[in-house]
Amino acid sequence: MSKRNSINRINDQVFKWFGIACTIFGLAMLAIFLYSVLSEGIPRLDWQFLTSLPSRKPENAGIFVGIVGSLWIMGLTALIAIPLGVASGIYLEEYGKKNMIASFIEINITNLAGVPSIIYGLLALEIFVRVLGFGKSLLTGSLTLSLLVLPIIIVATRESLKAVPNTIREASYALGATKWQTILYQILPASAGGIMTGVILALSRAVGESAPLIVSGALIYTSVIPSHPMDDFSVLPIQIFNWLSRPQKGFIVNATAAIIVLLGITFIMNGIAIYLRNRWQKKIKW
Amino acid sequence: MEKISANNVQVYYGSNHVIKDVSLNIEPNTVTAFIGPSGCGKSTFLRLLNRMNDYIEGFRKEGDIFLDGKNIYDKKIRVEELRKEVGMVFQKPNPFPKTIYENVVYGLRIQGIKNKKVLDETVETSLKKAALWEEVKDQLTKSALALSGGQQQRLCIARTLAVQPSVILMDEPASALDPISTAKIEELIYDLKKNYTIIIVTHNMQQAGRVSDKTAFFYIGELIEYGSTKQVFTNPEKELTQNYITGRFG
Numbered sequence: 001m002s003k004r005n006s007i008n009r010i011n012d013q014v015f016k017w018f019g020i021a022c023t024i025f026g027l028a029m030l031a032i033f034l035y036s037v038l039s040e041g042i043p044r045l046d047w048q049f050l051t052s053l054p055s056r057k058p059e060n061a062g063i064f065v066g067i068v069g070s071l072w073i074m075g076l077t078a079l080i081a082i083p084l085g086v087a088s089g090i091y092l093e094e095y096g097k098k099n100m101i102a103s104f105i106e107i108n109i110t111n112l113a114g115v116p117s118i119i120y121g122l123l124a125l126e127i128f129v130r131v132l133g134f135g136k137s138l139l140t141g142s143l144t145l146s147l148l149v150l151p152i153i154i155v156a157t158r159e160s161l162k163a164v165p166n167t168i169r170e171a172s173y174a175l176g177a178t179k180w181q182t183i184l185y186q187i188l189p190a191s192a193g194g195i196m197t198g199v200i201l202a203l204s205r206a207v208g209e210s211a212p213l214i215v216s217g218a219l220i221y222t223s224v225i226p227s228h229p230m231d232d233f234s235v236l237p238i239q240i241f242n243w244l245s246r247p248q249k250g251f252i253v254n255a256t257a258a259i260i261v262l263l264g265i266t267f268i269m270n271g272i273a274i275y276l277r278n279r280w281q282k283k284i285k286w
Numbered sequence: 287m288e289k290i291s292a293n294n295v296q297v298y299y300g301s302n303h304v305i306k307d308v309s310l311n312i313e314p315n316t317v318t319a320f321i322g323p324s325g326c327g328k329s330t331f332l333r334l335l336n337r338m339n340d341y342i343e344g345f346r347k348e349g350d351i352f353l354d355g356k357n358i359y360d361k362k363i364r365v366e367e368l369r370k371e372v373g374m375v376f377q378k379p380n381p382f383p384k385t386i387y388e389n390v391v392y393g394l395r396i397q398g399i400k401n402k403k404v405l406d407e408t409v410e411t412s413l414k415k416a417a418l419w420e421e422v423k424d425q426l427t428k429s430a431l432a433l434s435g436g437q438q439q440r441l442c443i444a445r446t447l448a449v450q451p452s453v454i455l456m457d458e459p460a461s462a463l464d465p466i467s468t469a470k471i472e473e474l475i476y477d478l479k480k481n482y483t484i485i486i487v488t489h490n491m492q493q494a495g496r497v498s499d500k501t502a503f504f505y506i507g508e509l510i511e512y513g514s515t516k517q518v519f520t521n522p523e524k525e526l527t528q529n530y531i532t533g534r535f536g
Contacts (some may be wrong), residue, residue: 098343167380171442174336174374175393175449176366185396190383 037263041256049257053223054239058250063258066239069138070207070265076142077149077206082199085150089157089195094183113151120148121215129216136218139229144212148200149202156198160191185193194281197273204269208262210237237264287355289314289483290335295349297330297507299342304330306507307349312500313373314452314531317475317484319515321491323530326504328487332455335485336372337365353453370397373446377458379438381430381445386422389430389441393449408448416444417474436467443474454478456486460493472497491531495519503527 090123092109096102124144144173164187172182188195218238226233234242236258243255288311297305305327312318313501320328337358339345347398351358370393381389388395390409399405413419418440422433430441436511439459446454456475460468475484475497489496494501494515501518503511503526511518511527522528529535 011472101467166378167376167378168382170338170376171380171382171445172392173341174338174369174376175445176370177392177396181396185392186382220301 025220037259040253041258041260044253044257045260049254050261052092058246058248058254061251061254063227063236063239063254063261065222065234066236066258067261069233069235070262071164072138072144072226072229072233073145074203074207076138076229077145078199078203080142081149081153081202081206082092085147085153085199085202086157086195088150089154089161090183090188093158093161094179094187109151109154113155113159113168116211117148117209118211118215119143121212123147124212124216136216136232137230138226138233140216140232141213141218141235142229144216145206147211148209148212149206152202152205153195153198156202157191157195160194160198161187163194164190170232193276197277199277199278200273204266204273207269208237208266210235210241213238213243236265248269287314288312289354290353290485291352292331292334293350293352295331295334295347295351295441297327297334297339297348298344298346304507305334308504308509309349310502310509310512312356312483312485314480314483316475316499317479317486317497318500318502319494320485320487320502320504321489321494321530322504322510323535324489325506327507328502328504329457331504332485332487333374335453335455336369336374337517338374340365342402369516370449371451372453372455373451374455375439375446375457378432378462379435379442381433381441383429383431385427386430386433386441387426389445392445397449412448413441415447415478416440417477418444418493423518434467436463436470438501439463439467439471440474443471443478448480449527451482452529453483453485456484458487458489461489468493490534503530 049062050067051064052060052066055061092102092105095106121144124140124147128134128140128143131135134143168186168190169182172186173179176267177185213235218233222232222234224232240255240258240262243251243258246252290312292311293309295302295305295308296501302513308327308331320332322328333339334347334351335353339347346484347359352372353368356363359373382392384392387409391399391405394405394408410419410423413422418437420442421437421510422428430438431439439462443454443459460471463471472493475486478484479499486497498515500513501511501515502509503518503524505526511522511524513523518527519531522531
């Protein structure tokens with residue numbers, strides 16, 4: 001064997017072990033984090049904790065307001081972001097001509113996906129809270145998060161539409177279908193799995209966000225269950241943030257328990273997304 | 287009267303001149319084969335007849351094409367209506383990822399036809415005409431993607447027949463199929479000729495010889511020779527045709 005070859009072989013081994021070490025490092029960090037959160041939080045996690053309102057005493061306090069707020073935020077964000085995002089994706093992919101304006105929009109959407117979330121919070125503070133006067137309401141919060149996740153939904157929609165082979169479009173046109181009928185009856189059903197996966201991932205991101213909501217004013221003490229989009233609210237991440245800034249040990253434990261709940265929600269949502277993706281991949285083979 | 291009549295048709299993709307001054311007439315209830323080497327413009331010409339090139343960027347056409355005496359590129363013609371009259375079967379079987387039943391009735395559903403009886407009857411008659419009924423009549427609710435390639439292609443033909451066209455364009459319909467499936471498609475073409483005008487693009491000389499009444503030979507965008515299949519194959523007027531058919535190039 002030549003010298004060159006044995007050097008290549010050594011390099012190969014070095015990089016292999018380097019890669020394995022990196023992977024283990026990442027997984028170990030996650031395991032340590034999970035262990036410390038779970039060991040501290042699990043004992044605190046009971047029905048009383050899930051259904052109680054905030055309280056000055058850590059042992060009486062619960063995350064009910066946060067859970068309800070997060071569900072409201074998720075629902076409203078879905079209502080706003082899904083139609084806007086999917087429609088934009090359809091327009092850009094199926095209708096938009098491939099010209100300068102299209103590529104300009106495309107670059108901007110990609111950039112928007114990379115904007116730090118706190119910037120969206122500042123934007124929301126100016127536009128939704130001050131100019132439009134929506135206050136520190138659920139509406140402001142969900143509009144803010146909608147802006148944040150729109151790029152994710154648009155990109156996911158476009159990718160899923162792109163994955164539908166052109167032969168399906170042609171088959172539909174050849175049978176006398178209009179463009180809209182083709183999109184509605186063929187393209188969307190065939191790409192629904194991918195779009196839904198993107199939507200769920202986007203919503204799970206929205207549920208976990210706190211920075212933009214803190215900036216736009218949701219960091220307030222509220223012990224009232226919101227019942228209207230214009231109501232004040234709190235969400236799980238803000239509740240966690242809030243408790244972590246208290247000096248009492250009891251609130252820190254509360255925060256870890258709330259983290260477990262939030263992690264549970266995101267895991268479940270990501271699980272659904274993965275399940276949908278696999279199911280659709282199995283169902284449709286071109 | 288001719289079913290289809292093309293006069294001095296030119297097609298450009300951007301600055302690419304892909305169809306050069308083609309004129310030809312097609313009689314009703316005949317099978318016409320378009321032959322020629324890859325990239326000769328035969329598929330492009332076929333797709334002019336149901337305006338499938340309209341979406342291609344940079345597409346430009348000169349000259350007129352008439353179907354039953356009507357200019358199909360007239361502004362008053364709705365392209366969706368034209369495509370109900372001129373159906374198309376593609377090279378690769380492309381059933382929708384839906385049930386067999388839904389594949390066949392798609393063309394009717396988009397016209398707003400909801401009557402269950404009409405839909406059921408259409409499914410049966412179309413699948414029978416496409417010689418697929420006996421094989422699938424007990425599994426109409428099964429996914430079309432579970433069928434074999436040959437069955438899928440016959441399903442695509444059935445789907446096309448369901449909207450009752452008078453012309454069927456076939457773009458190398460058997461090139462992705464095994465010999466037995468190919469033979470079935472060819473038999474089918476022979477049967478369908480009674481009621482439809484069929485134009486088929488093929489790379490397979492034997493196939494053109496077996497199924498078609500007339501043959502058009504295209505070469506680099508030009509229509510070199512057009513005549514009865516028998517004459518084109520046994521006694522071509524042009525040397526180029528002779529060379530292509532005998533396999534000296536292509």
